[in-house]
Amino acid sequence: MSEELILHHYDLSPFSEKIRLAMGLKKLNWHSVIINSMPPRPLLEPLTGGYRRTPVLQVGADIYCDTHLILRALDRLRPDSPALFANSTTQPLCWWWDKATFVPAVGIWASFYGDKLPDEFIDDRKxxxxxxxxxxxxxxxxxxxNIQRINTHLACLIDILADGRSFxxxxxxxxxxxxYHTLWFIKHNCKDKAQNFLPELYKPGLLLSWFERVAALGHGTSETLTAEQAFDIAKQAEPAEPNYIKTNLNNGWIIGEKLRVTPDDSGRVPVEGTLIAVDNHEIVLRLSDTKAGNINVHFPQAGFDVTRV
Structure with missing residues (x-):
């Protein structure tokens, strides 16, 4: 089990949907651990050092945080399945879409359902x-x-698809x-309420056809795992040596020193650990928890602040 892919996620999380679709695109087998939509997550927090964004990918005693890094990790860990990154332009395109569309998509959803959300959920998200x-x-x-912001980027997407390409x-x-995942969040959660505002996403045409093709990729093949089982797998494993990283210390950091990694936008909970590997894309901290043992927590550098403790 130490080499198996374990995804900690919850059903309505749009970023979880992104990774579930990645499993489908790559035709992967994986294990599903359903977590609460908000803390506490007592069996996950010792594995992540307190990182609270969703989802996270676990492979034995290695934890991968943030979907941008998880996607890169899936290509590295399962190189024999279809690649997620076609070329060097794919990553910056993903960054563009996430940064441009997630907040307005949530705003559109909240305009319909904000009054139905539990107070504890609203307080947590604050x-x-x-x-x-x-x-x-x-x-x-x-x-x-928010509609203007989404439609602006939908127009770019329609322009890309206008030459007849499937993807x-x-x-x-x-x-x-x-x-797909931010548009899925709107359609899945708002149902038909948004169709008058975002007609291209609902009516037959280039965009809807593309949307349905992406949905058809599916989620791969998953088996349910409990949080207790996932925790035990991490506890019984040792983290893998990140030999795939050619360490780059241009920032002046020293292997073995204590660093703090914090998301630079939302979920700004710092994770502290010992630096064991870093390059221009990824940073790996070693955590030693009295209950979980040794854990390697992997972060992308983009979108995170790295400072000395």
Missing amino acids: QFAAALDLSKETNEINMPL IQEEPSAIDITA
């Missing part, structure tokens, strides 16, 4: 992202702005599932 207001009243006011690049790739 801590998670102080600038993300989930109230129905505020988001109804901001609806024209954004030659083959389905990480940018397709990245573009």
Whole structure:
């Protein structure tokens, strides 16, 4: 089990949907651990050092945080399955779509359902992202702005598909599932409520056909695993040596020193550990937990602040 892919996620998480689709695109077998939509997550937190964003990928005693790094890790860990990254443009395209569309997509959803959210969920998300207001009243006011933001990027996507291609690049790739997941969040959670505002996403045409092709990639083949089982797998394993990383210490860091890694936008919970590997894309910290044992936690450098403890 120490080499198996374990995804900690919950059903309505759009970023979890991105990784579930990655499993489908790559036709992978994986294990599913359903977590709460908000902390506490007592069996996951010791494995992540407190990192609270969803999802995370576990492979034995190695934990991969943030979907951008998880996608890269899946290609490295399962190189015999279809690649998620077609070329060097795929990663920056994914970054563009996530940064441009996630917040307005959440705003559109909250304009319909903000008054139905439990108070504890709203309070948690205020801590998670102080600038993300989930109230129905505020988001109804901001609806024209959020629709304008989404439609602007939908127009770019339609322009890309206008030459008759089936996917954004030659083959389905990480940018397709990245573009899909925020649109899925709107359609899955808002149902038909948003069709008058985002008609291209609902009516027959280039965009809807592409959306349905991406959905058809599926989620691969998964088996349910409990949080207790996943924790025991990590406890009984030893983290793998990250020999695939050619360590680059241009930032002046020293292998073996204590560093703190913190997301630079939302979920700004710092994770502290010992630096064991770093390059321009990835940083790996070693955590030693009295209950879980030794854990390697992997982060992308993009989108995270790295400082000395």
